[in-house]
Amino acid sequence: MLWVGSYAxxxxxxxxxxxxYWYQMAWVVISTALTMTAYWLWQRDQRARKTQGGAGA
Incomplete structure (x- = not known):
């Protein structure tokens, strides 16, 4: 995205x-999907850590 000459x-x-315009909007959608995926993976990891910690105590 920093190399404007490639898509201007x-x-x-x-x-x-x-x-x-459509290239810029495509990246908005792609980045949103990647951020949501990272958040869901982080949440799953947090839940797994919580259940592991509770079972071992």
Whole structure:
């Protein structure tokens, strides 16, 4: 995302939307999905640690 020259163009268009805009919005969706996945994995790990700690005491 830091190399703007790689995506600062109008072609190819997607449903009439220039490349620059749909590429940016695609990364918003991708980053949201990656963040949600990381959060779910973290929650699962926290639950597993809680049950392990309770069983051993």
């Amino acid at each position: 163009k109008t072609d190819p268009t997607f449903i009439g939307i220039p490349f620059f």
